[in-house]
Amino acid sequence: MIARARRFTRPLAVALAALTVAGGAVACTSQDTLAVCTSIPYEPFEYKDSWQDNKVVGFDVDLMNLVADELGQELQIVDMGFGPITSGQALDAGECDVAAAALTITQERSKVMDFSQPYYNADQGLAAVPGTGVSGLGDMDGKLLGVQTETTGEAYALEKQGEYGYEIKPYSDLGELQEALVFGVIDGAIGDIPLWNSEAARNPDRLGVVDRFDTGEQYGFAVAKGNDDLMGTINDVLTEAKESGEFAAIYERWINEPWPGN
Template sequence: MPKGSPVSTHGRLVRRSTPLVLAAALTLSATACSKEQATTTAGGVKLVKSGQLTTCTHLPYAPFQSEKGKKIVGFDVDLIDLVADDLGLKQQIVDKSFETIKTGADLNAGVCDVAAAGMTITPERKQHLAFSTPYFDANQALLSRKGVKAKSLGDIKSGKIKLGSQSATTGEDTAHAAGIDSKSFESSDAELNGLRTSQVDVVIQDYPVVQEWLKDPANAAKFTVTGTVQTGEKYGFAVRKGGNPKLLAAIDKAIKKAKQDGTYKKLYEKWIGPMPAEAVSQ
């Protein structure tokens, strides 16, 4: 669909912004949004817009968030819906660049209240964002064209195998740290397409995302997971650093409650697959 066009998604809003629109939004935010956040609250939680919990995400990133028809669905979406329900709000989703999400630019500009984008908690990102308690453990997978021998990043480097990565992600950081100059793609879809069109021989991506890709028989027929990279990553939701402690507390509360009452397990199995026992205790 054209960039900049809003789409209603089951009570949510998706908006892809052009650079011009983004620049205008950032400029207006500096003068208008901060004032609105200071006056619009729900139970002490600061909101960009009254009556709704506005979420910044980056599409597509199934099974955490993706478009299905005119709806935005996924594990992250359902978890943030729990937060919104507890606050008596409706969730609205805005599609943004992952770069402006992870740097805190969107939250600081008043574009959204919370960032939910399958985002790994890292020391660098914690400098710009206030993270919730971790809600998901993730490692990296190496998805290769069948016949390509790439069990590890070491194999890829020594064999001079063409590796693709998604820009601004921990997967790309991991590849670079291993001394591999990977081909960078803007989105996970673009990364997968790079593999499909033989721009690269292997891609590095979060394991659950790769597993989602392989549910498509066309992908499963051509590609296979040849290795995993144990990175010990943990995903977190984020709010504006120092700017919305009550919302952060509400998110933590919703995650804890979901793990205690079985909702988390239900959603995990719906979107991810069988849930390891240790996932509930964390």
């Protein structure tokens, strides 16, 4: 990781008291930690690396470490389902300060949370097992298409279902979706391109990206509505990292291609 100068610091506006949330769980935020909500596994953005004693690593994690460093805090990863993140519930309840979960910026989500500047352009991809005859959505008529719930991939699949005539099977966890595809439970699956690329790189004979859809999506980090101080710090850190070259180094490390510079 490229060394960086700490040129600015903004105060972190977070709750200092423990909050009781749905289901009886207790969550705390602290001035000593930057609590980041994410949903694991979502490689290469956030996942547990078995080579590092199951430490959570990834593209989002590296960028959030820059923010925590700027604030003089320790990064705390809070793993949870994707639904509480996308609904804004986790941020509003004080379970975390930032949502960093390969989170696509949408108008609907922007009603319940504030987004940072975009940091990744995300296209959707159709994944299938090589040799099964699936090379695009046109081959999915009457077949079973898997999606992860509460994602823009699910929204895209629902939008195109009438046109292509497939059935949709939802999964709450990306790992379960990938396993269902590899073991033939479903015939194809839609999700963000880098997620499939990571799996395909490890198992090229078991999974491949057969089609790509340019949906104009972009990822952003999110905070609770009105948390302007923290949002300002996040945007400043992203801007500085892009100008210094540090962002490009992190991007290329995890995405395995040059940063396009936008």
